[in-house]
Amino acid sequence: MARGPTDYTASLEESFLTAIVQESRSVVRHLLVHTEAVRVIQPKHLSVNPSRWVLESLISRGWDINQHDADNGTGYGRKLLHHVCDDESLVSWALDHGYQPDACTLDHSCSCPPLLDIVALKGSVVTYKLLASLGLPRGSRTLHLAVNSCTNSSSLRMAMVKFLVDELELDVNGLDTLRSLPDHWGSALCYAARWKSGHEEVVRFLLERGANPTLSSDGRPNAVQVAESSENQGVSTLLRQWVAADLSWLKLDVHTSSW
Numbered sequence: 001m002a003r004g005p006t007d008y009t010a011s012l013e014e015s016f017l018t019a020i021v022q023e024s025r026s027v028v029r030h031l032l033v034h035t036e037a038v039r040v041i042q043p044k045h046l047s048v049n050p051s052r053w054v055l056e057s058l059i060s061r062g063w064d065i066n067q068h069d070a071d072n073g074t075g076y077g078r079k080l081l082h083h084v085c086d087d088e089s090l091v092s093w094a095l096d097h098g099y100q101p102d103a104c105t106l107d108h109s110c111s112c113p114p115l116l117d118i119v120a121l122k123g124s125v126v127t128y129k130l131l132a133s134l135g136l137p138r139g140s141r142t143l144h145l146a147v148n149s150c151t152n153s154s155s156l157r158m159a160m161v162k163f164l165v166d167e168l169e170l171d172v173n174g175l176d177t178l179r180s181l182p183d184h185w186g187s188a189l190c191y192a193a194r195w196k197s198g199h200e201e202v203v204r205f206l207l208e209r210g211a212n213p214t215l216s217s218d219g220r221p222n223a224v225q226v227a228e229s230s231e232n233q234g235v236s237t238l239l240r241q242w243v244a245a246d247l248s249w250l251k252l253d254v255h256t257s258s259w
Contacts, residue, residue, distance in 0.1 A: 009040045016041055020049045028054065032061045042069045047083035052093055065099050078112050081131075085115065085123040091130065101136055114139040121145040124156065125163045140177060141184075143170045148191040150202040161202055165209055172211040187215050189223035193235050200234045213239040 016037050019027035031037040038061045046054060059065060069077035079102060084090050095101075101115055116138040119128045132138075143164050150157040164170045176184045176191075185191050189211050192199035203223075207213065216222040221229065224243065227236035 012037050012040050013045060017045055017048055020046070020051075020054055023049070023051075025053065025057075028057055032057055038063050043067065043078065043080040043083055044069045046080065050084040050087055050090055052090060055090075055094070055097075059097065065094065065097060079115075081115055082112070082118050085119045085127055085131075088124055088127050091123075091127050095130075101131060101134060113141065113145075117142050117145050120160055120164065121149050123160075125160055128160070128163070140174070143172070143174065144176050144185070144188050144191045147188045147199075147202055147206070148194075150192065151198045158202060158205075161205065165206075172206050172209045173215055175215075175217050185226065186217060186220045187211065187223060189213055189215075189239070190221070190226045193223045193227035193232060193239070194230050195235075196230050196232055197234065199232070200238055203235050203238055207238075207242050213243055 012031070012035055016028070016031055018024075019031065038058060041058065041063065055065070065080060068079055080094060080099060081091060081101060084094075114137055116128060116131060116136050119131060120138075120142045143161070146157065146160045146164055150161050165172060172188060174188070175186055185194055189203060189206055192203045192206070211223075213223045216225075224236070224239045227239055
């Protein structure tokens with residue numbers, strides 16, 4: 001039975017991805033020269049093993065470095081740097097070779113978050129500063145996504161959170177949205193508390209910078225409740241101790257004032 005165009009496209013994608021993962025340059029060159037791989041390869045396919053030689057090979061065969069992923073009905077597909085922004089050198093290379101970052105609007109915040117938000121999630125402070133210097137806007141979840149990826153073992157991610165709070169002065173009590181949306185948790189603290197373990201360091205940092213663990217909106221649970229639900233004992237204990245300490249100081253202040 002002859003294979004349809006969908007099967008052919010899927011086969012090309014699989015072959016190309018396998019060649020990238022195995023770093024088989026001869027296979028990549030063969031697919032680009034003798035098949036329609038250039039037509040079917042999307043930016044998202046390059047995230048499996050991003051490298052300069054793959055991009056150079058694609059561009060030499062007419063691949064558009066500024067194309068979008070297929071949007072699959074979402075209305076806006078992601079571009080190359082959304083997938084490779086954790087590689088500082090590749091970001092610089094792409095910008096030097098004609099890549100034009102789009103200023104994604106917040107209308108596409110779920111299907112295609114602003115690029116700076118993705119950099120906050122997985123990129124470096126250097127990359128963030130570079131792209132911000134081009135005038136790109138950030139979204140409503142820049143700090144939230146940085147906190148989300150900030151495990152206790154990641155100094156790079158913690159550096160991003162400190163940069164966003166201490167240098168850019170992002171609001172530690174800012175909400176991701178005023179209404180409930182899928183995978184939106186509320187405050188930055190909630191994005192740390194949602195995980196079953198880890199994130200104590202970033203939670204402590206946010207608390208020291210004034211984050212409110214009892215803040216909630218639109219009926220969503222606050223950080224204390226999220227930590228209990230996720231059974232993150234470390235974060236839950238830290239938040240409860242902080243709330244209790246705040247209440248103790250409040251009672252002491254009221255008692256002192258009455259004198």
